[in-house]
Amino acid sequence: MGSKIFKLVGLSAIISSLASAYAAVPVEGGLGFQPPATELAQEVHDFHNLLLWIIGFITLFVTVLLIWVMVRYNRRANPVPKTFSHNTPIEIAWTVIPVLILAVIAFRSFPLLFKQEEIPNVAESEIVDVKTYGRQWYWSYIYGSGDDEIYFDSNMIQDAELQPGQVAKLSVNNPMVVPAGKYIRLSVTASDVIHAWTIPAFAVKVDAVPGRLNQIWFKVDEPGVFYGQCSELCGINHAFMPIEVRVLPQDQYETWLERVSESTAAGNEYLQTVQPLAAQVASAE
Amino acid sequence: MSSDSATAAHGGHHDDHSPSLYSLSRWLFSTNHKDIGTLYLVFALFAGLIGFAFSGLMRAELFETGFQVFEDGQQYNVITTMHGLIMIFFMVMPALIGGFGNWFVPLMIGAPDMAMPRMNNISFWLLPASFALLMLSMFVPAQATGDATGFGGGWVLYPPLSGTVGHGGVAMDLVIFSLHVAGISSILGAINFIVTILNMRAPGMTLHKMPLFAWSVLITAFLLVLALPVLAGALTMLLTDRNFGSKFFVPAGGGDPIMFQHLFWFFGHPEVYIMILPGFGIISQIVSTFSRKPVFGYLAMAYAMVAIGFIGFIVWAHHMYTVGMGVELKAYFVAATMVIAVPTGVKIFSWIATMWGGSIDFTVPMLWAIGFIFLFTVGGVTGVVLANAGVDYSLHDTYYVVAHFHYVLSLGAVFTLFAGWYYWYEKMFGVKYNGMIAGAHFWLTFIGSNVIFFPQHFLGLQGMPRRYVDYTPAFEYWHQWSTYGYYIVAVGTGIFLIGIIESMVRHRKAEANPWGEGATTLEWTLSSPPPFHQYNDLPRIR
Numbered sequence: 001m002g003s004k005i006f007k008l009v010g011l012s013a014i015i016s017s018l019a020s021a022y023a024a025v026p027v028e029g030g031l032g033f034q035p036p037a038t039e040l041a042q043e044v045h046d047f048h049n050l051l052l053w054i055i056g057f058i059t060l061f062v063t064v065l066l067i068w069v070m071v072r073y074n075r076r077a078n079p080v081p082k083t084f085s086h087n088t089p090i091e092i093a094w095t096v097i098p099v100l101i102l103a104v105i106a107f108r109s110f111p112l113l114f115k116q117e118e119i120p121n122v123a124e125s126e127i128v129d130v131k132t133y134g135r136q137w138y139w140s141y142i143y144g145s146g147d148d149e150i151y152f153d154s155n156m157i158q159d160a161e162l163q164p165g166q167v168a169k170l171s172v173n174n175p176m177v178v179p180a181g182k183y184i185r186l187s188v189t190a191s192d193v194i195h196a197w198t199i200p201a202f203a204v205k206v207d208a209v210p211g212r213l214n215q216i217w218f219k220v221d222e223p224g225v226f227y228g229q230c231s232e233l234c235g236i237n238h239a240f241m242p243i244e245v246r247v248l249p250q251d252q253y254e255t256w257l258e259r260v261s262e263s264t265a266a267g268n269e270y271l272q273t274v275q276p277l278a279a280q281v282a283s284a285e
Numbered sequence: 286m287s288s289d290s291a292t293a294a295h296g297g298h299h300d301d302h303s304p305s306l307y308s309l310s311r312w313l314f315s316t317n318h319k320d321i322g323t324l325y326l327v328f329a330l331f332a333g334l335i336g337f338a339f340s341g342l343m344r345a346e347l348f349e350t351g352f353q354v355f356e357d358g359q360q361y362n363v364i365t366t367m368h369g370l371i372m373i374f375f376m377v378m379p380a381l382i383g384g385f386g387n388w389f390v391p392l393m394i395g396a397p398d399m400a401m402p403r404m405n406n407i408s409f410w411l412l413p414a415s416f417a418l419l420m421l422s423m424f425v426p427a428q429a430t431g432d433a434t435g436f437g438g439g440w441v442l443y444p445p446l447s448g449t450v451g452h453g454g455v456a457m458d459l460v461i462f463s464l465h466v467a468g469i470s471s472i473l474g475a476i477n478f479i480v481t482i483l484n485m486r487a488p489g490m491t492l493h494k495m496p497l498f499a500w501s502v503l504i505t506a507f508l509l510v511l512a513l514p515v516l517a518g519a520l521t522m523l524l525t526d527r528n529f530g531s532k533f534f535v536p537a538g539g540g541d542p543i544m545f546q547h548l549f550w551f552f553g554h555p556e557v558y559i560m561i562l563p564g565f566g567i568i569s570q571i572v573s574t575f576s577r578k579p580v581f582g583y584l585a586m587a588y589a590m591v592a593i594g595f596i597g598f599i600v601w602a603h604h605m606y607t608v609g610m611g612v613e614l615k616a617y618f619v620a621a622t623m624v625i626a627v628p629t630g631v632k633i634f635s636w637i638a639t640m641w642g643g644s645i646d647f648t649v650p651m652l653w654a655i656g657f658i659f660l661f662t663v664g665g666v667t668g669v670v671l672a673n674a675g676v677d678y679s680l681h682d683t684y685y686v687v688a689h690f691h692y693v694l695s696l697g698a699v700f701t702l703f704a705g706w707y708y709w710y711e712k713m714f715g716v717k718y719n720g721m722i723a724g725a726h727f728w729l730t731f732i733g734s735n736v737i738f739f740p741q742h743f744l745g746l747q748g749m750p751r752r753y754v755d756y757t758p759a760f761e762y763w764h765q766w767s768t769y770g771y772y773i774v775a776v777g778t779g780i781f782l783i784g785i786i787e788s789m790v791r792h793r794k795a796e797a798n799p800w801g802e803g804a805t806t807l808e809w810t811l812s813s814p815p816p817f818h819q820y821n822d823l824p825r826i827r
Contacts, residue, residue, distance in 0.1 A: 025759065026748055026749070027759055028759045028761070028762050029743075029762040030743065030747040030759070031747075032743075032746050032747075033747070033748075034747060044675060044678075044679055047673070047675065047676060048676050048679075051669070051673070052670075054666075055666035058662070058666055059663055059666055062633060062637070062659070062662045063659060065637050066637065066658060069640040069643070069645070070640075070645065070647075070655070073576070073640060073641060073642060073644065073645055074644070074646075074647065075644050075645060075646050078643070078644050080644060081577040081578045081642065081643045081644040082643070083579070084581075085579040085580065085582065085583065085639075086581070086582060087581075087638070090638070091585060094630060094631060094634040095630075095631060102624070102627070102669075105623065105669070106620065106623065109619060109673040109674075109676075110616055110619070112675040113612065113619065113675040114612060114616075116675055117615070168757050168758055169350075169756060169757040170757050192445065192451075193445045193446040193450055193451045194542060196607060196682060198678075198748075200679060200747075200748035203678060203679045205678045205681055205682075206609065207607045207608045207609060209543060209608065209609065210445060210542065211536020211537070211540075211541065211542070212542075212609060214608075214609035229748070229750050230750070231607075231681065231682040231683070231750045231751075232607075232682060233362065233438065233439045233446065233751075233752045234446060234451075235359070235362070235437070235438075235446060235451060236357055236358040236362070236433070236437070238752060238754075239754050239755045239756065240755070
């Protein structure tokens with residue numbers, strides 16, 4: 001176990017040296033969220049950290065009270081029990097104080113929720129639309145519409161076929177690609193059963209429901225590689241339909257879009273040239 | 286008063302001879318609330334061991350990446366689905382409501398039996414039938430074609446995965462029948478509790494003098510009567526969608542899969558309070574008994590449960606933040622959900638205040654009760670985190686949720702169950718258990734279940750999704766801890782079973798009231814075990 005702990009400390013050092021924006025993957029032995037890649041994800045993490053302080057304090061408080069009564073009011077320490085069963089001021093206190101704590105939480109919670117939900121009112125040129133279908137058991141991505149429509153399926157790489165730099169159970173053959181610094185408006189639906197699309201580093205998750213079109217948005221400022229996994233039970237291969245998002249600089253994104261409109265393979269080839277996974281791992285070590 | 290007529294009816298004959306333990310008709314045709322309670326407990330023990338074994342298969346599978354125990358995801362999904370359904374419908378509910386409720390509600394309110402003893406019999410005997418259907422579903426085809434068997438769509442049964450698209454075989458139909466039968470069983474039981482508690486309390490026992498355990502069962506029974514018909518409706522619609530061409534949840538026919546989720550959770554959220562409220566009642570009795578002090582803030586405790594039960598009905602969509610609801614609707618459910626923390630806090634603090642100034646005996650049931658208060662607090666505060674939709678997007682359907690609901694159920698409801706078991710064991714079975722063995726059971730379960738579930742918070746925060754048969758290697762580290770924890774609990778469970786056998790073999794004679802002056806409720810005024818028919822002369826409450 002000792003060597004394992006060393007390994008995971010080393011690994012997290014590697015990951016953090018990658019610069020938080022470059023890749024977000026789960027870390028062995030990790031304790032918290034994956035590093036945030038969007039401003040909103042950062043806000044979610046900050047809010048979660050506040051909650052962690054609050055719930056940590058409450059748990060500690062209850063624990064201390066429990067230990068205190070066990071030490072002070074056990075049969076040996078206090079042979080004769082008191083008989084009181086009411087204390088109005090304290091009952092009011094433990095009703096009102098939690099309400100106040102909840103009000104503090106709500107004060108932070110609601111603005112965050114509304115910010116996440118409402119797609120910012122920006123010029124259409126700042127928005128990139130992508131559609132995705134959840135299917136048993138892969139994701140399909142659609143860019144554009146009509147004659148210009150680009151369509152490709154995104155399947156998990158089997159363990160035996162993993163290339164250097166790819167992550168088992170997370171890497172896919174054809175990742176979703178989006179430009180950095182733009183507002184990505186993702187429309188999500190499904191063609192068979194319910195799935196859910198998520199990228200933990202963006203702090204977004206939305207169900208892909210047949211017959212229903214859901215929308216989410218995110219804006220990633222730095223290029224990088226991000227992973228997520230289907231998050232609604234969808235059958236036998238639920239664990240094997242991950243999500244990979246590649247964020248490229250605007251100009252590279254545009255070139256990728258041209259190439260991928262020729263063929264999915266051409267798009268992928270370009271992607272590997274401008275954002276090779278093996279090189280990232282090499283530079284990290 | 287109805288209680289007077291009950292006196293007359295039972296005063297006529299003094300039949301204290303209990304039939305032989307080995308008489309089949311005693312158990313099959315039983316109308317005695319204590320015998321039926323025992324049947325429920327034995328059934329829950331049996332089903333619980335199966336559910337526990339299933340979780341062992343899951344933990345063994347998840348010990349490493351790759352496939353260890355199962356051949357594919359379907360088998361794993363079937364086992365997780367069955368684990369959930371068994372633990373909820375065939376372990377926690379039968380044990381807490383059917384078992385302890387049947388045994389102690391009549392004893393505590395000074396009633397000779399349940400109001401409708403024959404209905405009580407059918408309530409129980411529907412359950413083994415229902416359980417048989419559920420078990421059978423594991424061995425019949427999952428799909429219209431192919432070799433896969435069983436229903437692997439999770440205990441929430443979401444269509445289209447539970448419809449013909451996802452599970453076209455007969456397995457899901459058997460699950461539907463099973464839950465229909467279990468639902469009828471629970472509704473009949475709940476009606477019986479409501480009628481008994483409202484009509485058969487001993488003279489002088491007003492509602493506001495009734496022990497909190499009876500209160501908790503009364504509230505639970507109301508939740509059951511209101512919630513289960515909604516589940517039955519949703520299941521029936523699913524059944525007709527699958528078999529008779531209706532399109533309630535089929536988008537291609539104008540239906541909506543999300544509608545099922547609303548109906549399911551309108552039942553499903555009260556259901557989680559159905560599982561924990563009787564436990565709240567048990568903890569109140571135990572904490573008061575072993576602190577040798579009356580319950581602090583009795584009325585607040587009773588009405589906090591009423592409040593929790595009521596609010597429990599208006600928060601259901603917090604299970605559905607990611608389905609694509611309007612933001613205002615989400616905001617409402619965030620607010621309503623957080624409000625539950627207030628009455629729950631009242632209960633936690635009142636238990637501590639009951640101990641405050643007391644003279645605490647650290648008996649085995651008291652250990653379980655104190656353990657419960659701590660663990661329920663841990664599970665409760667993560668519930669406050671999850672209530673916030675903005676954070677829930679990151680945690681929904683991850684192991685953080687698994688950790689949260691196992692802290693409140695597996696370490697909450699189950700701890701209250703064992704607390705009640707050791708509190709009333711002597712009363713029910715007429716023998717004393719071995720305190721050393723029971724203590725070992727507690728400590729192994731307490732440590733082991735924390736080792737199982739605490740690391741799952743970390744997994745969830747890192748993004749590990751629920752219901753995954755396999756995972757990326759980075760998640761292995763905490764999964765291994767979790768599986769080690771399971772082994773500790775498994776040893777504890779073995780010791781629990783040894784403890785039962787030891788107590789039966791040694792047969793140490795039980796006392797009527799082993800707990801002393803702190804045990805003030807009526808069941809301690811009777812012998813252990815109580816006579817086959819009690820209260821031929823109704824007790825009078827001052």
